[in-house]
Amino acid sequence: MERFDEMVGSGETAPVRVEVESKLLEDAIAEGLARLGISKEDANIEIIDEGKKGGFLGIGGKNAKVVVSRIRRPELMISEIIENLTLLLDESVKVVSVKFNAGRYYCEIDSENIAIVLGRRGKTLDALQILLSNILAKRLGERVRVTLDAAGFREKRKEVLVRIAREASKEAIRSVQRVHLEPMSAHDRKIIHAELANSKDVTTTSEDKGERRHIVISSANKSEGNDENLVISKAPRRRIPTRSASGRRPRTNRQERNDDNNQHSDIQKEPDNSEK
Structure with a gap:
């Protein structure tokens, strides 16, 4: 630990302020600067007492006293x-x-x-x-x-996260499911939360702990949805229907809508046939 503090210059043992006394004011200042290991340009020097020369054999003299501190330059x-x-x-x-x-x-x-x-x-x-x-x-x-x-990594990463947030929110609205994003750092999660904070269609929460902590995006309209979870790592992809055991692909939403429209057309025609 001592080796690490020395390497990074943590300042744990290095003083930031010293009080020095000396017969001469210049000597007191010089000693204070030397103790801190800084130049005069990097120091604040407060003169407490300028000192006083004594008479014969220094009788009645008084030491100069100063406080030298580092100028904070983050x-x-x-x-x-x-x-x-x-x-x-x-x-x-x-x-x-x-x-x-x-x-x-x-x-x-x-x-x-x-x-x-x-x-x-x-x-x-x-x-x-x-x-x-x-x-x-x-x-x-x-x-x-x-x-x-x-x-410039932060800005590029922010652009990626904003795109992920927008696409994941669209998926949450479309599917009315909870969309789980990949685990992220606190900095990245903050960007996702901020991007969707003003959305009236979705809400964001953080779940899990440690390295598994991640954001969950939920549709604000839960009445028509369910509690199923949809996990995506980056941008959501369109899911391609797989073949069923019979070898046929399952019916898509578009096919079902077309069937509904066809049935509706047939129903509209039935009254005309019955009147005849």
């Missing part, structure tokens, strides 16, 4: 943490940008081996984001919101 911390976190994973990882917008930090990284950084459906990237958030919170002393992206 952008620099994020870059440092990511570089250390990915050092063993992929040495080619580079931080492209760190921006702050609407209460959240956005960190974009790139790599020569982007597939390793992303992992299957972004699972490795999600894990890195969680570690980054936890370490940053420990260093800053408070929780901050961070989104970690790599080569």
